[in-house]
Amino acid sequence: MSALVLTGAGVSVEDVAQVARSGRKVEVEPVVIERLDKARKVLDQAAASGQQIYGLNTGLGANLGTSVEGDASAFQRQLLEGRSAAVGEPLPQEAVRATMFARAAMFSVGGSGISPAVFTALVDALNAGVHPVMPQFGSIGAGDLVLMTGLARLLTGDGEADYQGRRMPAAKALMMARLAPISLAPKDGLSLINASAVSVGSGALALADALSAFAQQQQAGALTMEGFGANRTILDPRLHLARPAACQQLAARGLRDLLARDGEPAPTTLQDPLSIRCMPSIHGALIQATDHARLALEIELNAATDNPLVLGDDGLVLSTGNFHTASLALAFETLGLAIAQCAAASVARLIQLSGSGRNGLPKYLSPVGGASAGFVPLQKTATAILAAIRHKANPVMLDFLPVSEGVEDHATQTPLTVSKCTGMIVLWRRLIAFELMAAAQAVDLREGLTLAPHTAAIHTVIRALVPTLKDDRPLGIDAEALYATLAGGNWQATLQLADLVEEQL
Incomplete structure (x- = not known):
């Protein structure tokens, strides 16, 4: 895999996933270093002129009115030490890598005033696989400042790091990777932490999983x-052109493509339950929600999010609120609700398939009948999972209190909106596994059915993992096996191979 080159623009959600999960290396265009050097000089000149600059020669938060004099590097270290208040289990390694890359992408745009050497040290640590230990609780979404101290302290040789599968002091990890701790120039410490890189990096991974x-x-x-x-006939494009709402045309087209075959079978019903008949509308709303989340994420990845902001071309240093991520939080709240709606429809279809018998299907999808439980027990498990999804779908972005003596009196809870959305995706995928299992069983029980090439490939992959139910057996074990493949990244590659075989047949 070729290296990803940072230029200050064009970073995508997929780029974050490749760096975080596949270990893709990162390189930097020379123009980025030139941009950073120019901003650094503007910052130093502004400070030398006596301008008050937040976090450089003033305290932070409620200490804004406190002047800072003396050793600037020592103040930056103090700034980091004093805000290292995160607690809880550490973020997963992929989330840490996503955070490191997201902050590097933001830096490459310019505007932070970060010393080029500090930026380079961040990229070097990422490429070397030296990952800070970053506890997960501490951000309310007005920047991820408290969480980001773990990353900043790694670069100065403080705190702990994960390296080559072991946790150790950060200084030791840097030494083993043949990297050196950095010294902090004025504002470098604040530049490293005063951003929403945890929210953005983790959000990019969540969106990749949602897609x-x-x-x-x-x-x-x-x-x-x-x-x-x-x-x-519910997929007829003319129907969706008549009400072109929320990407439902795209959803209907995707379903038509999956069901495409020579000679469409005659309809067996006039109207199906809403979880089937309204699938294009339900899925279209989710497509639109993912589009909004992508837009919000990629704006952050390719923007100057610092406070204060260095305007290199204008020679100015100005205070901003660019670290505030209200739009991103709203996008993930919306995405979570759209996922919950899709998940609810999936459970409804499972219940329709495995109920008392519809459209000629046997009761409970059991081929033996009688006292057989068939697929009915999965209805309870699915309903329990859906309840957990609905719980996580409750909005949290308005849940904040004024802090720092009321100076920081608004927040977005973006890390929490992303975190709960990530959890919803995990649960949703379990429901998808249930629906795939039940649908495959229905296919096996429907006599004379010839599947479309794409759905035949889907059925083939399911049956390679989960056999047809002939007598009652522990379906939870089957569901876990199918879920593991769906979540593990092997599903699509296996499906493409099966698709190729079906096309040749």
């Missing part, structure tokens, strides 16, 4: 339509 889970949800929905004998 892959949505593709799987479309596949599950299409296979359900096959097994249920659903009326496919």
